[in-house]
Amino acid sequence: MDRIPFIIGNWKMYKDASAAVELCDQLRTTIRVVGDREVGVAPSFAVISLVHQHLGRSRIRVGAQNLHPEPEGAFTGEVSAEILVSVGCTFVIIGHSERRQYFHESDQFLGSKLRAALRANLDPVFCVGETLQERESGSTEAVIRQQLDGALGSLTPSQLSRIVVAYEPVWAIGTGKTATPETAQQVHRFIREYICERCGMQSADRLRILYGGSVKPDNVDALMTQPDIDGALVGGASLKAQDFARIVNYQV
Numbered sequence: 001m002d003r004i005p006f007i008i009g010n011w012k013m014y015k016d017a018s019a020a021v022e023l024c025d026q027l028r029t030t031i032r033v034v035g036d037r038e039v040g041v042a043p044s045f046a047v048i049s050l051v052h053q054h055l056g057r058s059r060i061r062v063g064a065q066n067l068h069p070e071p072e073g074a075f076t077g078e079v080s081a082e083i084l085v086s087v088g089c090t091f092v093i094i095g096h097s098e099r100r101q102y103f104h105e106s107d108q109f110l111g112s113k114l115r116a117a118l119r120a121n122l123d124p125v126f127c128v129g130e131t132l133q134e135r136e137s138g139s140t141e142a143v144i145r146q147q148l149d150g151a152l153g154s155l156t157p158s159q160l161s162r163i164v165v166a167y168e169p170v171w172a173i174g175t176g177k178t179a180t181p182e183t184a185q186q187v188h189r190f191i192r193e194y195i196c197e198r199c200g201m202q203s204a205d206r207l208r209i210l211y212g213g214s215v216k217p218d219n220v221d222a223l224m225t226q227p228d229i230d231g232a233l234v235g236g237a238s239l240k241a242q243d244f245a246r247i248v249n250y251q252v
């Protein structure tokens, strides 16, 4: 099964309005999205509309970094899937380790966010990953299994087939320490096997699993040669158009 690679830039809490416009202008001229790969950026909520406008017809997808599970209501400071769709989002990152760590988001809560995204037709990019301590104690697979069980448990196979999973080892995020291609591949394989057990070969074969954690222009090619790595979720290196363009144009 040929899976279309998906490269996403997670801008986190960087890029104010003028910097976001500047980056969009640069991305439009440096990145040409053709049919063999998908590209997306996830700016902060406040500039999503602006980014959507400025990316124009570039075919670069716009997504969000988070959402609230309810469609609307008295939830001060929150943003729903429906509102995200109304400003041009087509995907949303769910369960990033920074959300889990700093905002104490539980697997169950993340499950409700996943269902909310699917309800609104947003593609969820669901993040999983172990800490350094968990890796060193040999519990990487147990941790990932628990994260998948907790959030994906209530989804039907057809819902599952619409999600993207991002494996992001916490120890590799923003640290400059990338997982080796082989280490990442092992976990990606494990995730695909998990989906196969739950939903069968066809869903597992279709599932895109992105790698995230210090992806840079100089390591993306090797990561993308692995059979179960179907793209990248890029933080720091997505803030510079040239670096992000090089990542999008990875060569295997």
Ligand code: PGA
Residues within 6 Å of the ligand: 010, 168, 172, 173, 174, 175, 176, 212, 213, 214, 215, 233, 234, 235, 236, 237
């Ligand atoms: P990084 O971030 O590329 O800066 O390590 C990745 C992420 O947090 O998604």
